Amino acid sequence: MSATIPRHDDHLPPLTVTHYLICLRGIVWREALRFVHQRERFISALVRPLVWLFIFAAGFRQILGVSIIPPYDTYVLYEVYVTPGLMAMxxxxxxMQSSLSMVYDREMGNMRMLLVSPFPRWFLLLCKLLASTAVSVLQVYAYLLVAWLWGIEPPAWGYVAVLPALILSGLMLGALGMLLSSAIRQLENFAGVMNFVIFPMFFASSALYPLWLVQQSSPVVYAICRLNPFTYAVELIRFALYLEVDWLSLAVVAGMTALFTVGAILAYDPARGLIGRRGG
Amino acid sequence: MTIDVPALAVRGVSHAYGTRKALRDVDLTVPRGRFTVLLGLNGAGKTTLFSLITRLFDTQQGSIDVLGFRISQHPGQALRRLGIVFQARTLDLDLSVMENLLYHAALHGIGGRDARQRAQDVLADFELADRRRDTARKLSGGQMRRVEIARALIHRPQFLALDEPTVGLDVVSKSAILRRVRGLVQERGVSVLWSTHLLDEVQPDDAVAVLHRGQVVAAGDVADVVAATRTGDMRAAFIALTGGAPGSDVE
Structure with a gap:
């Protein structure tokens, strides 16, 4: 045993803001590293919306007419309409991938090392959430670059204005994933999330078709779309991309972010939550 | 904090999973600067106790103090002073050895050059410096365990808790790890709680606590436990206390 490590002693300086920032950076860095190491994840994250854009949108542009609706001040191509929906997708x-990753971490034991960090658990979960959001924002901008090459050109400042909307919607969807991850016992159960969360949220929203069109077809589906928080994430992004604020969407997304985040923190609380009862 | 404060003081701790009681009124003290063995058959409640010590589970009944800090009231202070190695592997297999260590350092608020230096030091200490760029996935079971112990030391805890760290390892890896952890006690004054079901990991000068069906049935120096059971050695004492017999998990 070498003598390179000092003797371990009692006196530790209190944790400061700097320590918290180091922890945040470490968690974001690890999430980014995992993303970089899992190249297939990045490619599939990019290919999925591009398939919708190149194939689905190309097919539907002749069928679906999009009339002038805010924030657009003119008729737009279906590809233009669907782009914010695909960003939200x-x-x-x-x-949900983060949710899967948390379930995987729990099964593999990595989650335990996170949860035995001396920082408050709410802070650790917020760091995870921010890390997941940062990764999602990078993916969206990669998609926007390809979409721009495809001829979808929102206002130049829209690329900047959409950033806060992306952060907020990323936080909301990340928090939802985190909340779901606390309820999923095993990786095998994750298929249920695909069937019962992702697909209904995506299809019963304004991502693919304007709500007035849905209302004409089915008032029931329209009502579901209006209750779906994902609809508001899509609209928040859509308006921000065109330099406008949809206040209702902003309020709903902010409220749902808070609700899902508090739910996830409670779920991971050892005293109250599901994880506390079952273990990390 | 004075030297009189034990590394770990568990008082009257009970824990249940629904109606099934995993721990009953457990009292356990890990003295400072000692190697304490928590000995118990599989299912005795060792891992549950570790989950409570590390606050993965909330304490339902009783109290747990790590170096004087109550885990339920001051978890941050307690966890800063505690190094933990879980029974299940907890390395991120997709990250390199160095990245695993730097991530853990960040989780303790240690970053930059300090973190890198500490990581290099503990890796050198566990003869893993040449593996720092390898992904954890490429390591053998024994090497993974050494990385996990090195990682648990990166924030220089005064108390190290290891839950069955030698499970699944060959004899050579097992004895090497045991020797190194005992070295931490002798050379650096680290207090160690070593959970196991393997009697050959207990030495005569260790402190020992025998956990059986969720209860501590004996605790103290090995000689005291042997004397209290009026047996000749720790193996006989353990069998007398637990009814463990050849063919059980005791080896």
Whole structure:
């Protein structure tokens, strides 16, 4: 045993903001590393919306007419309409991927090392959430670059204005994923999330078709779309991309972010939550 | 914090999973600077106790103090002073050895050059410096365990708790790890709680606590436990206390 490590002693300086920032950076860094190491994840995250854009949107542009609706001040091509929905879809899948990753971490034991960190558990979960959101935002901008090459050109400042909306919607969907991960016992159960969360949220929203069109077809589905928080994430992004704020969407997404985050923190609380009862 | 404060003081701890009681009124003290063995058959409640010590589970009944800090009230202070090695592997297999260590350092608020230096030191200490760029996936079971112990030391805890760290390892890896952890006690004054069901990991000068069906049935120095059971050695004492017999998990 070498003598390179000092003797371990009692006196530890209190944790400061710097320590918290180091912890945050470490968790974001690990999430980014995992993302980089899992190249297939990045490619599939990019290919999925591009398939919708190149194939689905190309097919539907002749069928679906999009009249002038806010925030657009003119008729737009279906590809243009569907782009914010696909941006939100990237974040939805990323949120669920994070959920999957947390279940995997729990099964593999990595989650334990996170939860035995001396920082408060709410802070650790927020760091995870921010890390997941950062990864999703990077994916969205990669998609926007390809979409721009495809001829979808929102206002230049829209690329900047959409960033806060992406962060907020990323947080909401990440928090939802985190909440779901606390309820999923095993990786095998994750298929249920695909069937019962991702697909209904995506299809019963304004991502693929304007709500007025849905209302004409089915008032029931329209009502479901209006109750779906994902609809508001899509609209928040859509308006921000065109330099406008949809206040209702902002309020709903902010409220749902808070609700899902508090739910996830409670679920991971050892005294109260599901994880506390079952173990990390 | 004075030297009189034990590394770990568990008082009257009970824990149940629904109606099934895993721990009953457990009292356990890990003295400072000692190697304490928590000995018990599989299913005795060792892992549950570790989950409570590390606050993965909330304490339902009783109290747990790590170096004087109550885990339920001051979890941050307690966890900063505690190094933990879980029975299940907890390395991120997709990250390199160095990345695993730096991530753990960050989880303790240690970053930058300090973290890198500490990581290099503990890796050198566990003869893993040449494996720092390898992904954890490429390591053998024994090497993974050494990385996990090195990782548990990166924030320089005064108390190290290891839950069945030698499970699944060959004899050579097992004895090497045991020797190194005992070295931490002798050379650096680290207090160690070593959970196992393997009697050959107990030495005469160790402190020992025997956990059986969720209860501590004997605790103290090995000689005291042997004397209290009026047996000749720790193996006989353990069998007398637990009814463990050849063919059970005791080896």
């Amino acid at each position: 990237i974040q939805l899948f990323n949120g």
